[in-house]
Amino acid sequence: MFNPQLNSKGNLNHLLSIEGLSKEKIIQILDTAESFLKIGERDVKKVPILRGKTVCNVFFENSTRTRTTFEIAAKRLSADVINLNVATSSQSKGETILDTINNLIAMNADVFVVRHSSSGAAHFIATHVKPNIHIINAGDGNHSHPTQGLLDAFTIRKYKTNFNKLKVAIVGDILHSRVARSNIHALNILGVPEIRVIAPKTLLPYEIEKLGVHVFHDIDKGLKDADVIMMLRIQNERMDGVMLPSQEEYFKTYGLNQTRLDLAKKDAIVMHPGPMNRGVEIDSAVADSDQSVILPQVTFGIAVRMAVMAILAGQHS
Numbered sequence: 001m002f003n004p005q006l007n008s009k010g011n012l013n014h015l016l017s018i019e020g021l022s023k024e025k026i027i028q029i030l031d032t033a034e035s036f037l038k039i040g041e042r043d044v045k046k047v048p049i050l051r052g053k054t055v056c057n058v059f060f061e062n063s064t065r066t067r068t069t070f071e072i073a074a075k076r077l078s079a080d081v082i083n084l085n086v087a088t089s090s091q092s093k094g095e096t097i098l099d100t101i102n103n104l105i106a107m108n109a110d111v112f113v114v115r116h117s118s119s120g121a122a123h124f125i126a127t128h129v130k131p132n133i134h135i136i137n138a139g140d141g142n143h144s145h146p147t148q149g150l151l152d153a154f155t156i157r158k159y160k161t162n163f164n165k166l167k168v169a170i171v172g173d174i175l176h177s178r179v180a181r182s183n184i185h186a187l188n189i190l191g192v193p194e195i196r197v198i199a200p201k202t203l204l205p206y207e208i209e210k211l212g213v214h215v216f217h218d219i220d221k222g223l224k225d226a227d228v229i230m231m232l233r234i235q236n237e238r239m240d241g242v243m244l245p246s247q248e249e250y251f252k253t254y255g256l257n258q259t260r261l262d263l264a265k266k267d268a269i270v271m272h273p274g275p276m277n278r279g280v281e282i283d284s285a286v287a288d289s290d291q292s293v294i295l296p297q298v299t300f301g302i303a304v305r306m307a308v309m310a311i312l313a314g315q316h317s
Contacts, residue, residue, distance in 0.1 A: 015147065065275065066147075122144075168228040169264075171232060195212065199217070231282050256270065
């Protein structure tokens with residue numbers, strides 16, 4: 001089956017979603033990221049892999065954290081970086097996206113990191129650019145956020161080594177979460193035997209079981225003996241018409257506190273893609289505990305995004 005992410009030689013040309021990636025491709029990205037981790041600890045935090053290349057962060061939707069980590073990653077690879085914040089309320093027509101991208105291509109940009117509120121936007125752009133232009137999806141609608149899925153997989157591997165014996169629990173707004181979808185696909189490809197999703201019925205996609213997950217509505221049952229707990233942000237901006245109780249009631253029913261964390265394995269790690277709503281999905285004491293790997297996730301995210309850009313654009317240098 002045709003995979004728009006791969007070029008004619010079978011190399012990764014775009015990163016649009018986790019779906020369609022082989023286990024070998026994911027491992028290649030994780031291994032490459034591992035080699036980049038130490039660069040962040042050096043006095044001179046640069047390697048010349050993308051010297052002479054231009055990376056454009058094109059964000060039709062706000063995200064300071066993701067844009068900043070992509071910018072740092074590109075600069076550590078010695079690329080020139082252009083940040084274009086096109087975040088507006090109604091820029092969702094294909095012509096508008098292509099006009100923006102074509103103008104930047106005319107300036108000889110090489111890599112486009114695209115975030116858009118419409119699912120499929122990055123894929124749409126990828127089908128309209130020349131083979132030497134690379135598109136990275138930095139989040140599209142509720143659909144996909146592949147670099148977040150990859151950095152989460154990297155984090156799990158860092159702390160748990162093997163994927164093939166893990167119980168991973170993903171808690172919260174699964175329905176609106178592109179992070180949850182990307183993680184479910186990545187963890188399935190990497191061979192995690194038990195992926196649990198924990199949420200009220202109103203925050204679960206229809207027939208989510210078909211993605212190969214175990215569904216729990218009771219958080220206490222869902223967290224029992226978990227090795228990894230991944231909390232999701234309650235995304236109020238995407239919850240049109242979805243009825244939820246108050247934030248206090250949500251925390252009481254689905255928030256992660258120490259008592260609930262104690263139901264998981266003693267060495268369980270706690271993850272969160274950020275930004276956190278403390279006291280809504282996670283208690284501050286848990287977020288700041290020794291079991292929390294939320295800040296390392298950010299550090300690892302820079303290395304993973306460096307790896308993706310190096311693999312995409314470095315092979316053409």
